[in-house]
Amino acid sequence: MPALEIYAVALPTPLRRTFDYLAAEPAEAAPAPQQTLLLQDDPAPSQPAHEPSIKGRxxxxxxxxxxxxxxxxxxVAVKEHSEFDLKKLKPILALLDATPLIPPELLHLCQWAAHYYHHPLGEVLAAAIPVALRQGEAAELSTEKAWQLTVNGLHCDLNELRRAPKQQQLLQQLQDEARLGVSTVLHKDLLLQAVNRNALKGLSDKGLIDALEITPEPLRPAKLLKTQPLVLNAEQSNALAQITLDDYTCHLLYGTTGSGKTEVYLQAIEQVLRAGKQALVLIPEIGLTPQTLSRFQRRFNRPLAVLHSNLNDTERKQAWLLAAAGDADIIIGTRSAIFTPLRRPGIVILDEEHDTSFKQQEGFRYSARDLAAVRCQRLGIPLILGSATPSLESYHNARQERYRLLLLTQRAGDAQPPAIELIDLKRQPLQEGLTQALLEQIEQHLLASGQVLVFINRRGFAPTLMCHDCGWLSQCHHCDARLTVHQQPAHLHCHHCDYQRPLIHHCPTCNSRELHCVGQGTERTETLLQNRFPDFPVIRVDRDSTRQKHAMSNIIDQVNRGEPCLLVGTQMLAKGHHFPNVTLVAIIDADGGLFSTDFRGPERMGQLLLQVAGRAGRAEKPGSVLIQSHLCEHPMLQTLLHQGYSAFAQLLLHERQLSMLPPFRFMALLRAESSRSENAHELLQIARNMAERICPSQPDLQYLGPLPAPMEKRNQRFRHQLQIHASSRAQLHQLLTPLIAELEQHPLSRRTRWSLDVDPQDMS
Incomplete structure (x- = not known):
């Protein structure tokens, strides 16, 4: 009698366990998909996919x-015995795959992540695969729309399209691709490059290109490179030579802004591709995708896949499967792309590794950077973490020689570091937050055909609305926050809970009409600059102005045309963008991070200032940076600007060590929230009592709280938190494992929303 098969199944539920099911009986087995992608080096199934004899794995x-x-x-496991009564076990309804959709290496990574972050395995696995696949769609590639040149298009003289420059540019691109042996170009790839849809339609109407539906196949012309690599300077050559490709080493590529980190990435990837392997590149923001994709497409003659949340479900599934099958040689994606299956893994690269976007802040709170280190170590492949302002954790690991430090101190080519000057705001007359000296510098750079980037990290017109007569402030009714004034369109908006209301003109307390906008936002700064410099375009870059698809790409294209203009924006402008014609960066207020309630506030402030400053003078034009501050003599600001980021990081690390904070201690943050403040506080007090019982407070293990969160009320819920600090990771997890198991059994935990954040990056 054959042994009974029992499947341990992970389901997308908040329960931290797997569930036993019986294999489907032959008579009841549901047909599997007609075609399932083979994700590993398995032989083709000996039985057709619809046969019920396929075994679960x-x-x-x-x-x-x-x-x-x-x-x-x-x-997640196949076994012969169950701890439950076999009569109570249900059979599965259907086996959806003929071979494992999630290869063993990725399954083990998800199991490790579930254990480390103390999160249900079923939800971890659900986060690791695209929505379409977690909903049960067949794991097979779909046909995709593509374009190919007609005979007329292949031989068309580009001068015939001189009155349609976008069509001319697109046709030239397609002709160049055809000469390299690429006969078809996917529609989605053209859209990712922000190709104008009207240009496609125009070429199609002229009979120069045809649309067709194809099943993507990897096109690998004999010639790997489309364009030759740039000549590396001595520091870049030394960094590239130290990157070992045949085993695991974590390399911290610490290079000043504009030092050519991307060229080191490209040449390392070239070596990986020549060895027949794949490269996974993680970027922090969707907005960086077109720029990154364009650089890789200009360099490599190899298929690429892109994964980020702006793609629809079908597109994400398609890219995921192409990577899994090995049909995409380079995969570019944001945080969740760390879970992309790779058939021939060769290297993983995290650009801007310091960015907090690599840490998931809701639900399954994982760090893509830390998971990349675990995954690369298990695969035996190199990991490159790149940044001009590395996180203190990574910098500390490099100083302790856990990571290999690769330094780039010089800007690539002829570019020189920008000159940085502080402007003291004290006793200065201001025009919407800008000093006269700053406005004069902006005018000089515009008249000299330069571009100017004005950085203010606040959306909207003003942070709040205030009554001049009684002092009333526009407070959000749902949060401990003030409503931001927006003028385009005019309304009051809470950026924490998304509450909105029309802009008011009478004080609700005293009925006065003396309502004043207090503080500056991007809209207010944009209005001032438009009025002051009417002959130059002012381009605002924030979440409000870039909501539409391809909006960021269009802005980058406009800026890269090189004409004098003013860029006004938030930290979206600080993340890796290359603006070769920006000669002046103006930072309106540098003081925010110095007063943060989060111990990481100064670190974030330093990173943001240097990242924004690094947008200036990235080509042959010299750059300048002007920073307005009320605290020009602050030692942190002085250290950062006059001694550089390394000295600044060492100063912060010394403070962290004295305070026994990460990276010298390990932290977990237990959060609770409820519509009743006492419920959230009580649950965390119960959790602390449990923790003290499991392991009493001691010098190596300490508890802080429960305390209200920095913003206690958000979206009509009161939030509290309990901090747990330990001297070692092992000690922290030895406490968390029994604590979470006991806490989730308490009745109050079912009436109060709570979560655990291991290695938190945001204390709010």
């Missing part, structure tokens, strides 16, 4: 009954 998806609903889960 870890990594395959199954459809099951769970209570009164049907769920899609993932088999």
């Amino acid at each position: 870890p990594g395959m998806r199954v459809s099951v009954n769970f209570g009164n609903q049907k769920l899609i889960g993932v088999i």
Whole structure:
């Protein structure tokens, strides 16, 4: 009698366990998809995919009954025995894959992440695969729209399109691709490059290109490179020579802004591709995708895949499967792309590794940077962390020689570091937050055909509305926050809970009409500059102005045309953008991070200032940086600007060590929130009592709280937190494992929303 098969299935539920199901009986087995992508070096199934004799294996998806609903889960183990009565076990409804959808290496990474972050494995696996696949769609590639040149298009003289420059540019690109042996170009790839849809339609109407539906196939012309690599300087050559490709080493590529880190990435990837392997490149922001994709497409003659949240479900599934099958040689993505299966893994690169976007702040709170280190170590492949302002954790690891430090201190080519000057705001007359000296410098750079970047890290017109007669402030009714004034369109907006209301003209307390906008935002600064410099375009870059698809790409294209203009924006402008014609960067207020309630506030402030400053003087034109501050003599600001980021980081690390804060201690943050403040506080007090019982407070393990969160009330819920500090990771997790198991059994934990954040990056 054959042994009974029992599947341990991880389901997307908040329960921290797997569930046992029986293999489907032959008579009841549901047909599997007609085609399932082979994700590892398995032989083709000996039986057709619809045969019920296919055996379940870890990594395959199954459809099951769970209570009164049907769920899609993932088999994590196949066993012969169960701790439950076999008569009570349900059979699966269907086995959805003929071979494992999630390869063993990725399954083990998800299991490790579930254990380390103390999160349900089923939800971790659900986060690791695209929505379409977690909903049960077949793991097979779809046809995609593509474009190819007609005979007329291949031989068309570009001068015939001189009156349609966008069509001319697109046709030249397609002709160049054709000469390199690329006969078809996917529609989605053109859109990712922000190609104008009207240009496509125009070329199609002229009979120069045809649309067709294709199943993507990897096109690998004999010639790997489209363009030759740049000549590296001595520091770049030394960094590239130290990157080992045949085993795991974490390299911290610490290079000043404009030092050519991207060229080191490209040449390291070239070596990986020549060895027949894949490269995974993680970037912090969707807005960087077109720029990054363009650089890689200009250099490599190899198929690429892109993964980020702005793609629809079908596009994400397609890119994920192409990477899994090995049909995409380079994968570019944001945080969640760390879970992309790789058939031939060769290297992982995190650009702007310091960026907080690499830490998921809701639900499954993982760090893509830390998971990349774990994954690369298990795969035996190199990891490159690149930044001009590395996180203190990474910098400390490099100083302790856990990471290999690769330094780039010089800007690439002929570019020189920008000159940085502080402007003391004390006793200065201001025009909407800008000094006269700053406005004069802006005018000089514009008249000299330069571009100017004005940085203010606040959206909207003004941070708040105030009554001049009684002191009333526009407070959000749902949060401990003030409503931001917006003028385009006119309304009051809470950026924490998204509450909005029309702009008012009478004080609700005293009925006065003396309502004043207090403080500066991007809209207010934009209005001032438009009035002051009417002959130059003013381009605002924030979440409000870039909501539409391709808006950021269009802005970058406009700036890169090189005409004099003013860029006004938030930290979106600080993240890796290359603006070769920006000659002046103006930072309106540098003081915010010096007063942060988060111990990481000064670190974030220093990183942001240097990242923004690094946008100036990136080409042959010299650059200048003007920073307005009320605290010009502050030692942190002085250290940062006059001694550089390394000295600044060492100063902060010394303070962290004295305060016993990360990276010298390990932290977990237990958060609770409820519509009743006492419930959140009580649950965390219960948690602390449990923790003290498991492991009493001692010098190596300490508790702080429960305390209200820095913003206690948000979206009509009161938030509290309990900090747990330990001298070692092992000690921290030895406490968390029994604590979470005990806490989730307490009745109050079912009536109060709570979460655990291991290695928190945001204390709010």
